[in-house]
Amino acid sequence: KAGVTQTPRYLIKTRGQQVTLSCSPISGHRSVSWYQQTPGQGLQFLFEYFSETQRNKGNFPGRFSGRQFSNSRSEMNVSTLELGDSALYLCASSPGQSGYEQYFGPGTRLTVT
């Protein structure tokens, strides 16, 4: 099976702009989680979707949002970008409803200038 894929892999945006990142899970996986990775804060949970429903959300401002489509592909959106949003954004998919065994994609490196 193909692994988790994310597009784009690299992105440079300006403060105040918005950005949309995409994640395609492993075929058959219905749970998709998103994480932000930075050198200072490490890996932090953003949100998770299962069957197009957000089941859990981390401690991030409302500028961070996401959605999941009927084919389990997911997108996350960040509006009004800030310099501190520069990070590696990782998505992970899981085979079961429980969410155990998450497999990560390669990430999208977002740089905000």
Place this chain on the structure above:
Amino acid sequence: GENVEQHPSTLSVQEGDSAVIKCTYSDSASNYFPWYKQELGKRPQLIIDIRSNVGEKKDQRIAVTLNKTAKHFSLHITETQPEDSAVYFCAASKTGYALNFGKGTSLLVTP
């Protein structure tokens, strides 16, 4: 919310030695504890996980132990090899899908 502490932050061992990384968690409701390995510029890779109904799990040179009473779990790597060099992250979760990660341990295995 859940707080996961991971120690040490860096660890250097000689090839063939064992390496141990320890994590503690704060939420007694957490029941799932995976470990990830992340090589430079690569995605985190799930290497082993344990659920709260099990005290120990082994997979070849890797083992994880869990002490629910003390709320800590550890990763043990035996017969380390240079290719084991990477950053290792522990995580805890009560849902399975919302992982709370430790800050990571940078492991260096020198030949």
